[in-house]
Amino acid sequence: MDVAIVGIGLHPFGRTPSMSGLQQGAAATRAALADAGVNWSDIECGYGGSQDAGNADAIVNEMGLSGLQFTHIFNGCATGGSSLHAAYTAVKSGEYRNALVLGFDKHAPGAFNASPADWGIDDWYGEIGLMLTTQYFGMKIQRYMHDHNISEKALVAVAEKAFHNGSINPTAWRRQALSSEDIMASTMISHPLRKYMFCSPAEGAVALILCSATEAKRYTTQPIFLNAAAVRTRHYGSFEVFSPSQPIKQADSPTVIASQAAYQQAGIGPADIDIAQLQDTESGAEIIHMAENGFCEHGEQEQWLRAGHTQIGGKFPVNTDGGCLANGEPVGASGLRQVHEICVQLRQQGGARQVPGNPKTGYTHVYGAPGISGVTILSR
Numbered sequence: 001m002d003v004a005i006v007g008i009g010l011h012p013f014g015r016t017p018s019m020s021g022l023q024q025g026a027a028a029t030r031a032a033l034a035d036a037g038v039n040w041s042d043i044e045c046g047y048g049g050s051q052d053a054g055n056a057d058a059i060v061n062e063m064g065l066s067g068l069q070f071t072h073i074f075n076g077c078a079t080g081g082s083s084l085h086a087a088y089t090a091v092k093s094g095e096y097r098n099a100l101v102l103g104f105d106k107h108a109p110g111a112f113n114a115s116p117a118d119w120g121i122d123d124w125y126g127e128i129g130l131m132l133t134t135q136y137f138g139m140k141i142q143r144y145m146h147d148h149n150i151s152e153k154a155l156v157a158v159a160e161k162a163f164h165n166g167s168i169n170p171t172a173w174r175r176q177a178l179s180s181e182d183i184m185a186s187t188m189i190s191h192p193l194r195k196y197m198f199c200s201p202a203e204g205a206v207a208l209i210l211c212s213a214t215e216a217k218r219y220t221t222q223p224i225f226l227n228a229a230a231v232r233t234r235h236y237g238s239f240e241v242f243s244p245s246q247p248i249k250q251a252d253s254p255t256v257i258a259s260q261a262a263y264q265q266a267g268i269g270p271a272d273i274d275i276a277q278l279q280d281t282e283s284g285a286e287i288i289h290m291a292e293n294g295f296c297e298h299g300e301q302e303q304w305l306r307a308g309h310t311q312i313g314g315k316f317p318v319n320t321d322g323g324c325l326a327n328g329e330p331v332g333a334s335g336l337r338q339v340h341e342i343c344v345q346l347r348q349q350g351g352a353r354q355v356p357g358n359p360k361t362g363y364t365h366v367y368g369a370p371g372i373s374g375v376t377i378l379s380r
Contacts, residue, residue, distance in 0.1 A: 021053025081374020166326025
């Protein structure tokens with residue numbers, strides 16, 4: 001049974017001091033219900049998560065005690081993608097006619113401060129600074145740039161594009177465009193990554209309403225079909241967030257494995273995708289993920305960026321809403337923000353950031369600790 005997204009809702013990312021994370025989740029849920037034209041009591045099951053804003057199943061306190069089956073999910077930055085996969089499976093199985101997917105979060109300012117013990121790692125890993133993920137991302141992209149002859153200009157180009165796209169997205173957090181000079185002048189954080197090449201912990205919420213594709217037209221004239229949803233963890237030999245070692249023989253990343261599974265499910269390949277949302281925890285992540293998801297060869301990214309291929313008007317737009325760099329990273333919501341943006345683009349509702357050429361197929365990729373990736377393929 002095919003699955004469709006018939007309702008989308010988003011509470012703007014950034015900082016909302018007057019609202020809890022849960023309240024932002026409720027606002028996104030109400031928007032998604034209104035978009036689908038359904039009531040809370042019509043929803044048959046729900047899946048969602050949050051890292052720092054409480055249990056997502058507490059949404060019933062805000063929306064109504066209807067006896068809803070709701071499952072709380074936490075999978076790092078891949079929480080949203082994992083929640084969507086669970087709801088997709090529930091509807092596809094035929095057990096439920098519809099499902100709510102919800103992600104929200106409200107992080108304190110400053111870097112994430114994870115405990116090694118929470119991830120099955122000894123204390124030494126934190127004592128040398130590697131639980132501060134800026135260090136990991138700096139090391140990983142430095143090695144990647146060396147191996148594939150990529151310069152710092154590529155990192156700058158990704159950040160410049162992100163802040164430009166954020167400046168024309170009314171729900172983004174960082175809505176000021178930055179020049180390449182601004183980015184190059186910013187503080188070096190973890191070489192070669194500078195201040196404006198990183199996302200920041202943030203707040204925000206996204207909700208989606210799913211149903212079987214055969215019933216989609218009951219809810220909307222613009223259903224977006226979920227052709228594939230795949231989530232994969234790491235193999236031995238892949239170097240991921242919170243990996244305490246690097247084997248001599250390297251294995252494919254979970255992103256490579258998840259993307260291959262999604263393409264197989266959808267029966268299409270990278271060349272069939274019109275627009276993509278790729279995890280950009282920092283500039284280097286977007287560069288790596290362009291190749292790991294199959295859209296270009298390793299080492300071609302700088303040429304693509306120089307030619308403007310990934311800009312809104314380019315041949316393959318990436319992160320049209322500004323990505324994590326411009327929106328920030330509320331862990332529970334980021335993966336669903338990507339799906340929300342693809343739905344907006346495929347519905348032709350992107351406004352100033354609308355991709356030209358009438359895109360028909362979109363792709364999302366989210367990545368989280370300790371090495372898990374989620375991929376979706378969507379079409380209209």
